[in-house]
Amino acid sequence: MFRNTREGLALALPAAIFSTLLFLVPVGILLSEAFRSGGSWSLQGYIDFFSTPLNRTVFLRTLKLGVLVAGTAAVIGYAAAFCIVNLGPKSRGKVFGMVVLPLMISPVARTYAWIVILGRTGIVNEAITGLGLSDTPLRLLFTETAVFLGLLQLFLPLMIISLVSAMENIPRDVIPAARVLGASWIAVFFKVILPLTKEGLVIGGTLVFTGALTAYITPAILGGSKVLMLETLLYQRVNVSNDFVSASVIAMILIVMSFSANLLLKRIATARS
Amino acid sequence: MKTTLSLLALASAFGTAAHAEDKTLTISVYSFAQDEYKEALYDPFEAICGCDLVVETGNSVERMAKIEANAADPVIDMAVISTQDALALARKGLIQPLDGAKLSNFDKLYDSAKDPIGDHMAVGYTFYASSIVYRSDLVDIQSWGDLLGEDLAGQVALPNITTTQGPLTLMMLGKAEGVEGDLSPVISEIGAHSDDIVTFFSRSSELVQLMNQQEVIAAPVGRFAWGSFRDAGLPFAWAEPEEGQAGGMNVMVMTKGNGNEELAYQFMDYWLSTEVQTKIGEMLIDSPANKEVELSAEAAENLTYGADVIESLNIMPAAEVLDKREGWVEQWNAEVIQ
Amino acid sequence: MRHLATWSILGLTLTFLIGPFLIIILAGASATDYLAFPPEGLTLKWYLKVFTVESFRASFALSMALAIFGTFMALLLGVPAAYALNRYDLPGAETLRTIVAAPIIVPGIIVGLALLRYMVVPTGVTVTLALFMAHTALVLPYAVRVVSSSMTNLRADMEEAAVLLGCSRLQAFTKVVLPNIRGGVLAAFILGFVTSFNQVPVSLFLSGPGVRTLPIDMLAYMEITFDPSVAALSALLAFMSLAIVFTAERLLGFSRYV
Numbered sequence: 001m002f003r004n005t006r007e008g009l010a011l012a013l014p015a016a017i018f019s020t021l022l023f024l025v026p027v028g029i030l031l032s033e034a035f036r037s038g039g040s041w042s043l044q045g046y047i048d049f050f051s052t053p054l055n056r057t058v059f060l061r062t063l064k065l066g067v068l069v070a071g072t073a074a075v076i077g078y079a080a081a082f083c084i085v086n087l088g089p090k091s092r093g094k095v096f097g098m099v100v101l102p103l104m105i106s107p108v109a110r111t112y113a114w115i116v117i118l119g120r121t122g123i124v125n126e127a128i129t130g131l132g133l134s135d136t137p138l139r140l141l142f143t144e145t146a147v148f149l150g151l152l153q154l155f156l157p158l159m160i161i162s163l164v165s166a167m168e169n170i171p172r173d174v175i176p177a178a179r180v181l182g183a184s185w186i187a188v189f190f191k192v193i194l195p196l197t198k199e200g201l202v203i204g205g206t207l208v209f210t211g212a213l214t215a216y217i218t219p220a221i222l223g224g225s226k227v228l229m230l231e232t233l234l235y236q237r238v239n240v241s242n243d244f245v246s247a248s249v250i251a252m253i254l255i256v257m258s259f260s261a262n263l264l265l266k267r268i269a270t271a272r273s
Numbered sequence: 274m275k276t277t278l279s280l281l282a283l284a285s286a287f288g289t290a291a292h293a294e295d296k297t298l299t300i301s302v303y304s305f306a307q308d309e310y311k312e313a314l315y316d317p318f319e320a321i322c323g324c325d326l327v328v329e330t331g332n333s334v335e336r337m338a339k340i341e342a343n344a345a346d347p348v349i350d351m352a353v354i355s356t357q358d359a360l361a362l363a364r365k366g367l368i369q370p371l372d373g374a375k376l377s378n379f380d381k382l383y384d385s386a387k388d389p390i391g392d393h394m395a396v397g398y399t400f401y402a403s404s405i406v407y408r409s410d411l412v413d414i415q416s417w418g419d420l421l422g423e424d425l426a427g428q429v430a431l432p433n434i435t436t437t438q439g440p441l442t443l444m445m446l447g448k449a450e451g452v453e454g455d456l457s458p459v460i461s462e463i464g465a466h467s468d469d470i471v472t473f474f475s476r477s478s479e480l481v482q483l484m485n486q487q488e489v490i491a492a493p494v495g496r497f498a499w500g501s502f503r504d505a506g507l508p509f510a511w512a513e514p515e516e517g518q519a520g521g522m523n524v525m526v527m528t529k530g531n532g533n534e535e536l537a538y539q540f541m542d543y544w545l546s547t548e549v550q551t552k553i554g555e556m557l558i559d560s561p562a563n564k565e566v567e568l569s570a571e572a573a574e575n576l577t578y579g580a581d582v583i584e585s586l587n588i589m590p591a592a593e594v595l596d597k598r599e600g601w602v603e604q605w606n607a608e609v610i611q
Numbered sequence: 612m613r614h615l616a617t618w619s620i621l622g623l624t625l626t627f628l629i630g631p632f633l634i635i636i637l638a639g640a641s642a643t644d645y646l647a648f649p650p651e652g653l654t655l656k657w658y659l660k661v662f663t664v665e666s667f668r669a670s671f672a673l674s675m676a677l678a679i680f681g682t683f684m685a686l687l688l689g690v691p692a693a694y695a696l697n698r699y700d701l702p703g704a705e706t707l708r709t710i711v712a713a714p715i716i717v718p719g720i721i722v723g724l725a726l727l728r729y730m731v732v733p734t735g736v737t738v739t740l741a742l743f744m745a746h747t748a749l750v751l752p753y754a755v756r757v758v759s760s761s762m763t764n765l766r767a768d769m770e771e772a773a774v775l776l777g778c779s780r781l782q783a784f785t786k787v788v789l790p791n792i793r794g795g796v797l798a799a800f801i802l803g804f805v806t807s808f809n810q811v812p813v814s815l816f817l818s819g820p821g822v823r824t825l826p827i828d829m830l831a832y833m834e835i836t837f838d839p840s841v842a843a844l845s846a847l848l849a850f851m852s853l854a855i856v857f858t859a860e861r862l863l864g865f866s867r868y869v
Contacts, residue, residue, distance in 0.1 A: 007699070008698070008699025009695070012692045018751070019748055019751060022744045023717075023748040024730070025729070026729040026730050029719060029729050030725040030728065031721075055604040079622045080620060080621060083617040083618075083620050084621070087617070098628070098629055099625070099628060100856055101856075102628045102629065102632060103802070104805055104849050104856075105635070106808075106809050106826050106849070107811065107826075108841065109841060109846075110632075110668035110845075112842065112843075113632070116634060116646055116817035117630075117634060119486040121486055121487055122486070122648070139471065141471070153627060154628075156628060161802070162760070165761060165798065193794075200760065203757075203760060206715075207715070210715060213718075216719070216811060216812045217830075224433075225473040228475065231718055231812075233719060234718060235720060236435065238334075238338070238724065242341075247720075247721070251718050254717075254718050255717060306835070331831055335818075338724075339727075339816070342727050342732055343732065345732070445702060482837040485647070501836060502645070505645065527837060
């Protein structure tokens, strides 16, 4: 740690000022509309929002899918990242490239691919009926499962990248040493890997959870209006009713959810170490 | 006729050439068939007016939001939108009345296109019918009521309430069930069948995909989308339900205080001309609102064409959609997609 | 045995991640007017059509420019910030971190709308400039976080040692810190580039006459038709990105840093 505060601030402030002026201020003004009702400050927007059953359903569904996607991504992410880090340098670059690749593809197209995959005549249903798991094709599109898969596919790479980048900093001999000393893989994971990669998990977890929360295209195309999430609901409020108060309320809820997730993950990470 | 028009066009071209050099007209249109519009409408108009035409496209919601956001200093000079969107803009004071006298082709329009939303705020430039597209090898559609019948359970899609087609479908389902006036029982009925409906779609392009992969075998669509089904190779048919077809109109509006009225009128007039409306009709893009247009048999078959057809359409008044939509959406949210 | 386990985990993960991409490539070559997989008949017509759609060309150029310059700007702001947040004992460091990270958790649609209503309209800045700023702000959190993360485990005493051995602070930064975080910076650039390039909701409201980003243009295209040209375009874009990553790997040994 350097002590020269002025120098440090000079380096950090341009980013903060940029973010504040061009981002926080306009968004802040818009969000303040969520607390406005007939020209005075009020919480009426929130009360109205949560008193509608549909809104509560959508809120809980968004939370549920966000947690499921982030949780699944973490499990798969750790397994995949661990494998990647332990590959030889050559295959490691190739595999990592393949992990990054889906990020390069427009979410529009990646979502659109699932329409074909999950359709009545798509490969998943062919497999299901082919294996005799079901006589008739299942309806997969426009269900929570479809949205879950779409979101997971969309954001899993972010988790893997974060975890790989955190894991590469684990000194090479630590894990073999722990194993030699008789630690089980589970112990190695909780006592060695997790504490040393918590930063990556926090970043990855926040990115995936927030991404799942604020994705628009995936729930819009794979869920449609039968599987509304907060972001699609927000879009509907802006679009259909020009209702900026509701839109701001939803935006505020999304922001609070992501902040809480970030804090919670950080808390968990510090508690473990 | 064509000669007169070209002469007129030529005359106006010479007349305005002196001041026209730096002129720009910004229009906001549906992002649909832009290559065809360019050929039939934009390029010839630019040649006539000696001006630059800036074309903004997008879905109606984005375009409406943009017109509203830029109300103080309009970027868009004229827009083509649905009647209810036009009425919404009119009520917010974002558009100005149109003077029919400034449109030489005004008298050639079908009467219902002359002042569709009142106060001369808009003129119609195209009509469209709306009916049910279905797989004729798998089902048979006689009535709008069949949409909620057993044959289609699990394989039917309905337009979302928030789309233009949504309220039209409600109206026709209401007709089939003998519901008049208040459409809320129809929404409850759809709610009761919610599990049988694959999705509530918002774009007909999405529906083309779903019907081609056999996810859906019947759904209400606008006639303008019929071409994408007809050419797809599967046995699709256009239903002629006993309750008739629903219909609607798209209109032209002029933003308030855009300072570019003269050019905007010139453009609207050109678009409404028999020549342009015929060309666009023959390309199977828009059905004409100009009753002097004469289409080939092939184009007529694919469009919403002819006084008989247009007069028989079940059109929902823009004010009804606009006034009731919020209530419908609320009920829909509570009973259908809950 | 361990090899088998490793490769089955990676194989399954990669199938899940890459499978849809392969489907898009093939579906883009389907002779049908809609997306079909397996493709029915093979054709290159959709791949060729992409190049004839005029709006795709203009929006591609805009998205490229936004992604490159926006990300570059974000790194210019973000790398010093990440460095400062890691190396200095700053008052209010958490607040600074939060401010810089904020753009990531605000729903894009709200950002676009807010910028249109409270920046473009009142100040009259052009939509292109607003897009540039919005994209920079959006990439900034990635820049700071990824670079930060690669800096966390880099021991500060190496840099201190360099200073003690006579390097200036700037030299210590360029000779000790920068080479060590190069992978992080590159990763941040690629992540930022992609985030910006594929950004949809923010740009939805930020479009003006003739100014529209590529994803918005693709969405607008899909409102008209689901023909496979969007799939073909996506496949082409992915190949372009793949070439970038491949080049980065060749020239800089990308994978050593990630």
